[in-house]
Amino acid sequence: MAEITFQNVWKRYPDGFEAVKDMNLEIKDGEFMILVGPSGCGKSTALRMVAGLEEISDGSLIIGGERVNELAPRDRDIAMVFQNYALYPHMTVRENMGFALKLAKTDKGEIDRKVDEAAKILELQQHLERKPANLSGGQRQRVAMGRAIVRDPKAFLMDEPLSNLDAKLRVQMRTQVARIQHQLGTTMLYVTHDQTEAMTLGDRVAVMRAGIIQQVDSPKVLYEDPANLFVAGFIGSPAMNFVPGRIEGDTIKLPFGDAPMTPEIRQKLQHASGGTREVIAGVRPEHFEDARLEPSGGARLKFRAKVDVVESMGSELYAYFEIAGAADVRSDQLQEIAADAGMEDLPSAGSQIVARLDAASSARADQEIELSLDCSQIKLFEPEGGKSLLAA
Numbered sequence: 001m002a003e004i005t006f007q008n009v010w011k012r013y014p015d016g017f018e019a020v021k022d023m024n025l026e027i028k029d030g031e032f033m034i035l036v037g038p039s040g041c042g043k044s045t046a047l048r049m050v051a052g053l054e055e056i057s058d059g060s061l062i063i064g065g066e067r068v069n070e071l072a073p074r075d076r077d078i079a080m081v082f083q084n085y086a087l088y089p090h091m092t093v094r095e096n097m098g099f100a101l102k103l104a105k106t107d108k109g110e111i112d113r114k115v116d117e118a119a120k121i122l123e124l125q126q127h128l129e130r131k132p133a134n135l136s137g138g139q140r141q142r143v144a145m146g147r148a149i150v151r152d153p154k155a156f157l158m159d160e161p162l163s164n165l166d167a168k169l170r171v172q173m174r175t176q177v178a179r180i181q182h183q184l185g186t187t188m189l190y191v192t193h194d195q196t197e198a199m200t201l202g203d204r205v206a207v208m209r210a211g212i213i214q215q216v217d218s219p220k221v222l223y224e225d226p227a228n229l230f231v232a233g234f235i236g237s238p239a240m241n242f243v244p245g246r247i248e249g250d251t252i253k254l255p256f257g258d259a260p261m262t263p264e265i266r267q268k269l270q271h272a273s274g275g276t277r278e279v280i281a282g283v284r285p286e287h288f289e290d291a292r293l294e295p296s297g298g299a300r301l302k303f304r305a306k307v308d309v310v311e312s313m314g315s316e317l318y319a320y321f322e323i324a325g326a327a328d329v330r331s332d333q334l335q336e337i338a339a340d341a342g343m344e345d346l347p348s349a350g351s352q353i354v355a356r357l358d359a360a361s362s363a364r365a366d367q368e369i370e371l372s373l374d375c376s377q378i379k380l381f382e383p384e385g386g387k388s389l390l391a392a
């Protein structure tokens, strides 16, 4: 086992493109670290540099205290699981899992022992003599992980290992991966573009955008105290709502109305000045509620809205509405998130607000409703650059 450290690591591809820029990240021994970001932000490049499959242009990569920049992949003692894990179709599960050890001329008894041990962890014992064609997608994925586990590496690298599985299986496998990592206690760097996967799996999550790490922290801190608009918009589903706002003394002026600045926000507000300033305000969907249900606690801002669409989730419902003055938020960070989700050309995407309401809410499509929002949960960002104005 070992820790992995990126020290000012850069990747410049031969065509001059900088895919990873000045990356600093410390993955502790035994830690489960997630690297998440939109497609093309440099996640695979970063992972491949750890594996030794991609040359490091600048900076140092340290594994277990040793600089490994010049070390060949096989000498790094690291195991990687890809999205497209190719199993050998003519080999049984046992042979597939033991293949790397066989190549390394490990003796037969030792291979069997390690494969049996890994099969037990992965719950593949009954399937060891089968061929891959006779396995389900999830079982095949576990065999691919088994191949990595038997090598007993210093660290695991996983590059979107679940993205080829269907939605339900992905959720099951997610739990499995977390369980296996905890059981083995091996350092893991896991790449995904799926923020739900990132939030449910990792001890810590590094959010990446355009080759640059934006924030590294626990899922809880990323969710509650995002460092900038990008992290705020990327983490959470449905996504945080963004509206233009203005701080005027002790009031936050929003399209919903005037919210009092709560002590929580006042305390976190950096460079606290009594003056006036333009901001981008963020409100998570669950911080709205049907005013009729009188949610308890704290300062709440009540306002009326005409609901466009209601989606019932059973235990809750999502109410979509538009509000005058909400369409003006401009940010390249938010644009990039929309583009990644394929929504950049949706005309109403910017001005539509989504509220996550209790299932008992009377919200109906095309009807007006009174909503309230929890003023203590408003996030504030600089319009230029998108930096959070609230200190974590």
Ligand SMILES: Nc1ncnc2c1ncn2[C@@H]1O[C@H](COP(=O)(O)OP(=O)(O)O)[C@@H](O)[C@H]1O
Pocket (backbone or CB within 6 Å): 013, 014, 015, 017, 019, 037, 038, 039, 040, 041, 042, 043, 044, 045, 046
């Ligand atoms: N061999 C290459 N030459 C030039 N650019 C590349 C090469 N490989 C990847 N890139 C670019 O580097 C960026 C990051 O790629 P990648 O690390 O694969 O992203 P991710 O895994 O986050 O989707 C992308 O814009 C991609 O087009």
Ligand SMILES: [Mg+2]
Pocket (backbone or CB within 6 Å): 043, 044, 045, 159
């Ligand atoms: Mg990738």
